[in-house]
Amino acid sequence: MHVKVLDKRVVSRAKSRGIDVLVYAPHFVRLPDIRARAEEFSDDELLVVPAREVFTGPWHDRRHLLVIGLSDPVPDFITLDGALAEFERQGAATLVPHPELLNVSLSEAQIREHRDQLHAVETYNAKAFSKHNRRGREISQATGLPGFGSSYAHLRSSIGEAWTEFDQPIESEADLVTALTDEVDRRVMRRSGVGHTVRELLEFAHLGYENSWGKFDRLLLSGMEPTHPRHIAYRGAFEDVSVY
Template identity: 55%
Template structure:
């Protein structure tokens, strides 16, 4: 890392040697790695394996709260203990509070997968940042997020939200401080330090964003959902034995695959 500022692509879904190389070419100092349906120990192990002196990989979880049809995504950084998907919003927030995690709002007011403006306003004091630029989203959707952050006076963050390797480094959060490791990056979000949201421009950037947006169709097909939950014992379901029943009282999932079938 060089200079006194730190560029963080604050949400990526892929992590391999090609992603790391691209992030470095794109001038990123850190990326936040939060893959879907992957338990925290696996994420942390992979993040540590790909971190080096030039790029910090921050392990995180994008937790799905609520049921499949009305899930509210929360991006949590700085977790020490695993938190499953498909628990109640309050159950997730209570666990984040217990662990003193940094809680970010990805893609606000987008479809049925995000916190709405009233929900963000109601919980503003418990949230550390709201995503105001997401490469995957369309311009009017990002403009709406920027308006929400401005009206509620919440810190902003930006990310590529890369589900595809070529999107990494298309948008980022530039902190005014030098952040040399995972704890420093998490603290910067938790402490709401000054930052600027930056994204690339031009036709190539727009095309990458449109490709990512089109990828949503695959992300939300019933075929994929069916495959993920067919066994009923997937890694981030609250009923998985790894959670030792700690989340039974806030679980949305009852063990029936039909609980997740899109209405």
């Protein structure tokens, strides 16, 4: 339900682990580019669905949302209310990844406040520790939102460590959006054992890179991100809800 990497090795690993659908949502990449790459790696055995993990709010207090089924690009660093209104306008499925993880996730209070605009809460994330996943399950139960699970793979080795099984076929992006927005029954599945624990730890270690050198590179070396709300590609459409 949520991977950050996509190439031939990722596709091969997904197929070997019995995965039928990958939701591909890399950071700071515009939707048309994500969609093109998803189409490139989709075939009769594996569907790659394009998605965005949108960073709402300012960098120091950003709240992530995983959005599937967007027809038009939406930038990062816009207000939470502005983002949710746009997702709703486009009829997309809006999911809460890694709830209450550090300063990058929605809190239970925020999820309750926006319950009618959300469609699922992550209850198992292979990059998170047990206490975080337990908290996700608690929030899912308390709010009545269905759960979902993902590898949240930033590393190829994590592909297939966790997945979501739906009680109906998913053969297109539209099928997945419908399954999510209609709250179709599903099961959150994961691997176990020493190998799974090692891969979880490697993923968590990668989080340290993302929030140290990776963050420094993004902020100071790379210039304006392609998904910045003031980027020329958005033609000023999000000026009123931009936080920068």
